[in-house]
Amino acid sequence: MADRDWPGSAKSLKGVILDMCGVLYDSGEGDGVAIRGSVEAVKKLKASDLQLRFCTNETQASRETFVAKLGRLGFDISVSEVFSPAPTAVTVLKDRGLRPHLLVYDGLLSEFDSVDKTNPNCVVIGDAAEKFTYQNLNEAFRVLIGLENPVLFSLGQGRYYKETDGLKLDVGVYMKALEYACDLKAEVIGKPSPMFFQSVLTDMGLQPHEALMIGDDLVNDVGGAQHCGMKGVQVRTGKYRPSDERHPTVSADGTVDNLAQAVDMLLSQRGL
């Protein structure tokens, strides 16, 4: 399908937001594998006059752990440039005076160290994997059902993801379970929530039309970004499928082979 306005609009851009898994690297055994050309592409972006941030729905590890892994793959990225649901959740909790009962993977707990967790008045769930036991879910349920104004935050809303030993249920499934049990709607923190994208834009000091999102997930990365007024470009790496280019509701502003190609097109449009 024809690219819409991309990369012609590249000149007016002031910032780029990159998805991580599927754009920078592919996950697999151990640290995974860097996608060809991505390390160089990130270096080029950093050398340019464009602002740069990274955006992920990863919730099994803290940003520090995650960023260290990317460092081992050759990427020069710092924690302050990475936006993942947990820190956003912390900001939201503090802004609204909420104290969470957490049902998250152990590796994520450190992200919530600065948050008051006594006498919880809300629940936060992340991709807790094998910690999604009946007992743990029941505890979370009891906190919610006992509140006059129950609030449930879900770090992402994915249905499932792929791992080496098969498909596994993602956080969205357990979000739906608690929504049904308590007859409430969860607030999703992370892609594709507009609030999540907005927090990145605020950090960059940019208006939506001044930013471009590059990702492999047509609906959550590209669609989510477009919904906020940004441009969204899809890469043909990661979870991309050819049928994405015929999607009934989301049309990417551009579709490129990989991050390296996207960055080259972007920078050459800007005369660099």
Added chain:
Amino acid sequence: MPVDCNRMAGRRALKAVLIDLSGTLHVEDAAVPGAQDALNRLRQASVAVKFVTNTTKESKRILLERLQRLNFDLQEKEIFTSLSAARTLLEQKQHRPLLLVEDSAREDFTGIDTSEPNAVVIGLAPDQFNYQTLNKAFRMILDGAPLIAIHKARYYKRNDGLALGPGPFVSGLEYATDCKATVVGKPEKTFFIQALSDLGCCPSEAVMIGDDARDDVGGAQNAGMLGILVRTGKYREGDENKINPPPYLTCASFPEAVEHILKNLL
């Protein structure tokens, strides 16, 4: 004797009373005060009585033993559970189920082939609702196995507080697989029709007494019965306002419901 319910105009005299168990006649191992006598008075009034329950953790035998220990007068054949309804469905469709049900409930599936399962049956099974087993069920459904829910109760009352029912897990799997479960228990209309089928009466000649506004009263009324909501068990303040139409009657407990029936519906 088959009854042509469509030929009935308006409401006839009461012929049957369906009674919920957990939360209505008893809460865990304590009978609701006065319930045993109330049941006896009801029996003397010559209406048919059936005990209907979505309880999925226990076989009919276990339910019967508990009720008899609490001095309730009833027989096993008067008990109709959502497990009974599930078994009927499995037999009709010749499915081989992966049974996510407590060991104590498996009795009611004796004789059903469970080798190389091609269907997923979800009851109330806290021990089975772990990540690994749910992933297994999830992958089977993605591969085409039908998802059968014994019921979709949101939660139930235990001695130590409220606890998640099977509903949340069924909803989660429906979302994961983009499939709809077949629900066999309350509040499905077919459950109530099946429960009345061997009593030879129509829904318009029957009343349901229960503590769950949506599943007991709402479901029964949707099937054409009258519904009486009791304020015991899992009842919470304001539940009567959560269904439309509202309950025919909301009262304190089972004995008061029986009094009303004896005075007004016979």
